[in-house]
Amino acid sequence: xxxxxxxxxxxxxxxxxxxxxxxxxxxxxxxxxxxxxxxxxxxxxxxxxxxxxxxxxxxxxxxxxxxxxxxxxxxxxxxxxxx
Numbered sequence: 001x002x003x004x005x006x007x008x009x010x011x012x013x014x015x016x017x018x019x020x021x022x023x024x025x026x027x028x029x030x031x032x033x034x035x036x037x038x039x040x041x042x043x044x045x046x047x048x049x050x051x052x053x054x055x056x057x058x059x060x061x062x063x064x065x066x067x068x069x070x071x072x073x074x075x076x077x078x079x080x081x082x083x
Contacts, residue, residue: 008052016051016055020051021049024045027045028045
């Protein structure tokens with residue numbers, strides 16, 4: 001099994017936040033020229049940013065599945081700190 005997992009760089013996190021905000025603005029039919037802050041858009045919708053949290057939760061969940069696989073026994077030993 002090929003496990004491809006890496007951490008997000010700051011630039012990628014910023015792009016994900018921008019996309020998430022853009023989608024929220026689309027929900028409200030707000031134009032970007034309206035000079036509304038991101039905070040005011042989130043406040044009007046009554047939500048918080050959640051895209052990065054969901055990505056991190058899914059990565060951790062995937063890591064748990066990977067650790068329990070027999071094929072990745074060496075990797076799970078290294079991740080758990082057992083030598």
